[in-house]
Amino acid sequence: MYFLNIINSIGDSYLTWKNVYNIIGKILVIMMAYKSLYWLIGVFFTRKFKPAKNKHKYAILIAARNEKNVIGNLLDSINKQDYPKELITTFVVADNCTDNTAEIARKHGAICYERFDNEHKTKGFALQYLLEKIGEDYGRMSFEGYFIFDADNLLNGNYISKMNDAFDSGEKIITSYRNTKNFDENWIASTYAIHWIRSIRCNHRARSVLRLATNIQGTGFLFASEIVKDGWKYTSLTEDRALTADAVAQGYQITYNDEAMFYDEQPTSLKIALRQRLRWSKGHLLAFCESGPYLFLNIFFGKLFIKTKWRENTKKNNKSFKDIILSIIESIRHRFASYDTLLQLTPFSVFNLAKWIIVILIMGSCYYYNNGINNIDLLSGGTYLAKGLRNLFSIKISVEPGINALFIGMITAIWLRLFYRMGMYIQNMWVAVYVFIIERKNIKKMTFKKKVLYTITWPIFDIIGRYTTYAALFMKVTWKPIPHDSKVTIDDIDTNVKEKVH
Template structure:
């Protein structure tokens, strides 16, 4: 009984803390204006890092988008690592006049290893030291024309690491891509924006972020290789007192999976990756939170805590104890019912947030009102699928696998100009 009581107390404290934090973030996002940064004092020199595996069809769109930016083009160099490619990715990049290095390693698979290889190569060539900061993009991304100018404002405002506004380029394709799109809208509007207003660090999301030369040197290039290397990188920044900024005005478009099986595997990999990060860093994160009284550490603790998995294990342990005769089955049935009620409440909250996000960020969504209504109604299915995914993550060992991209774009000022050219 004592074990179960302690677990219940722990889950109640963590769950209440996470709920309060979310409510505070929502209120801050609704009542306060996003943080605005002054014009940058000077233009910095940037390197764009792209890990690409068989991306010959979509890379030209990304490169055209970057080259259509209003930032001085002589201060932007694009470096692509063609990672275990079997197509003409390397040749396509070379034909476009950009830097490309090829990597062939069937043992160390994943974006983290590819970025390590690329930065190590740049340092060996003596090229890395000439840049003030490094951007990380995926091959299927494209950006608005003022992207680098806006990111540079936040960078020069004193943030060594900066992440941007991320939204789906194929939001209106189907209910799966819109589910991811709504999820990212919520992260941007009700999490990262509020973090900046409150003075906490933002969370990088795998693509569309930058880090300074000093951060690169501190990490001796790139040394993050878990399945969620972005979460590991962000956590490392918090533990080292490095503030992560968020730029609401720098918009990045990212292609989302359109098949549910692809989305399932992607989110399963992320869930396993978050469990890895929690296992390796939870102790250090809690210690840092207590010692430094760092709200960013508290934020990341609540963000990474595997609530669903913890509740599932609590219920399993409860029924095991009931089978051994230590407690009654009826008491554990009530715990299960309470958990289900909590899940339904969470689903309703997320559905309300989905509607609110779509209203507040309507100008960033490429979909008709009718489609948007349907996507909001289908979002609970997307959201609730995270429950079995989080449970399966306890026993799964997924490997990094590339997702085939269609190169689908929406019309922005940058890609329309590139097409006319």
């Protein structure tokens, strides 16, 4: 009897909480509405940089663990750059290697340090060690900027020259066009490839045009030496997100250069992909916990709560009217960039699942226990799939109040959520169509049959991300290397590009 009273009480409050549920949904839609502008800008615009007047001195940082299969090809692509060789120094840290990665790196002209530390295993720790060694042997500030690449990357011949154009314009942190060297190897690799291009079109291009801060994505980026003048402190599972949050908090623009292209190898094994996505998800949650409150305060209080200061204080004692106006504009830009980054870090999938379980699944089922089910349409929903099927036929159910209504209500709630996800899966396929059309010049030549297959399988990428986020809430995740074995060279890619042109 006591249990039934609880069900009755929960059911009686359902309609009130359902209204709250709907209001929260509308608020989230409003909060995210500006991203539609990103999509629109990304179709037509990206930031352009004038040819540099000065050639700057750079160091390239590569953290490699057992990368004998690919690191030589990366170093070859660096050695083929059209940028002055005397202004590029390549550093490799062979991190806990059991193969001849270090030997290959030195053979290809890189300065290689070897690190053995089985306790501190992340890429961030390897970069921290490498920058410590550079500080001891060369001085970190002897270079004007630092590039970070993964060992499986390949660079277009003009990559550093194009990035130098952006750096010479005064930008301090620049990311670049992440293409895929094994796009057509299988459907798993293709989902990653489409995701990176989606990020470019839906985030990077618009943020660069609006002078906001886009996000760093692990590899293929350049930053000014002032950022590591005191060393590298980002050693979590996802060091790129921590660096992004710090940079945004301090008011840095993280810009994007569409003309600087590099190529990345994507996983082809589902097991490896799941392992990587689980690490990303755990790192994302940790970054939200570490930087979320910090960015939230930043929206309202500006730089008052900065944890790390890279820049010297350059405040003027006597400000002109122009200085005041520019300061206000910069404050607005900085706060919005903090807001944008906070939304990017927020695990909305977790919050959405939690409120669905509490309000729709549990409270809704209790409501049906009290009041019964009255003509619920099993094809309800706002997706194109739901609307299309409702035009053809209708399936409605009704159940009298009682325990049957409670259990059928639960089953119905689960079905409607799955049905909604099916509809969103189909709608998400249009992202792949969009990518294949608008980025056709940059995508590797492949058959139409493969494009159709990859369009159909592409939405699985977001599904995996959603469920690895749920799993990461409860799992202890450790950093494990991702194996790379692609034999593709920059010459192979150049040949493919020439074949497409002709």
